[in-house]
Amino acid sequence: MSQSPAPRRTLGRPARISREQVIATARRIVDADGVDRLTMRRLATEIGTTPMALYHHVRNKDELLVALLDDYAERALRRPELPGDPRGRVLAAAAAIHEALAACPWITEVLTADDLMSTSALWFVEQILDGLIACGLTPDRAVHGYRAIWYFTAGEIIVRTTATRRRTDDDRPTYRERVFADVDPDELPRLAQAAGRWAALTAEDTYLDGLQALLDGLLAAH
């Protein structure tokens, strides 16, 4: 009758907090107050433990952020209806990744990881690879093509989000504005010509155009 209740097979002091709990609480903080307010100390007190205890469940803050991105991708990356033609599949998969990432701009510091290798993103990578191969690329070239698409996508997100971030927490004239003011129209006529419209032009979302151009170029190269 009095069997040992669920015989504990784990050695050592039992854990009071779990990695899942850490990540979930971190997510709550980020959702509520933004990623800037996520500190290990606050996370610890909200969980009811000490900062260093967290380090038994995440290796460091960076890994925690990666885990957050993973967690986010798991929920936000819903697999869309993909078109039948392979080119369209590649576009749709890449656009879906881009859309999900653009929606949570706090991951910039994490995004510089090698690949977007969240488990839940793998399906999208698979679609891109498969689409590229169906378009006639060799498997090896398809991997390179995926990388190129990833460079472009990650670069767009990173550059765009940090640009807007700097613009918000800084009201002095932009570095850009100062630079443009110095442009000599005789020496740099195209820049001088574009100077007035630069801000407006770079504010436009041209990700899809660029993605299509890149993809067309990749496919045209056989």
Next chain:
Amino acid sequence: MSQSPAPRRTLGRPARISREQVIATARRIVDADGVDRLTMRRLATEIGTTPMALYHHVRNKDELLVALLDDYAERALRRPELPGDPRGRVLAAAAAIHEALAACPWITEVLTADDLMSTSALWFVEQILDGLIACGLTPDRAVHGYRAIWYFTAGEIIVRTTATRRRTDDDRPTYRERVFADVDPDELPRLAQAAGRWAALTAEDTYLDGLQALLDGLLAAH
């Protein structure tokens, strides 16, 4: 005879250090010991002042890094012989920027700026814009094209350098390796197929291929 020696026209306490001195010393530290060893405290002691005194010459460490990048670009960005055909010019200008950036991998954290808008880089931007326009793009589309090239270039540098950085200061199995180990060949056949070669493939430098593809796509879109 005893004229006031160079009548000081500046009000207030005379500066003991200059912004140029700060940047030059920072450069020396970075060149010698890497960007990780550049701290405001060390910089201050090497100059012979206190950390907070630096903040009257650079707004914060980020701005110091941007200034370092500027300083570096000034010296490293030598204008190459550009080919006559506009497509070649664009490629050469972008490749030159990429090459210079790839040579100093510590700028990753700075590279996320809006554009590479160092004064010394403007000439390259001009060449890219001019080349794109000469290929038939409208000025507005040329700016978008330049942005696309910049996204791709910055993304490539950032992703590549942080990837190698993480690999060096971390000998545990990569996140990537763990992810690939879980790939189900039935569900994700392309990924499973590429898994073994992934590391080798992504180690290859395919920047120029990607750049050409992107450029061709941009030009093909009229």
Next chain:
DNA sequence: GCGAGTTTCTATACATGTAAGAAAACTAGC
């Protein structure tokens, strides 16, 4: 029940960027 081993948690400490304000070193007007 007891010691050994193992895991998790806690306390303390340090390096770092930088905010806030006082102090210093000058010029200009009297």
Next chain:
DNA sequence: GCTAGTTTTCTTACATGTATAGAAACTCGC
């Protein structure tokens, strides 16, 4: 010379990530 104003520098303090060392809480073999 003295005061006011201005600019630069210094002092002190704080928040943050995290290293290190050891205490605490468990299982297992005896």
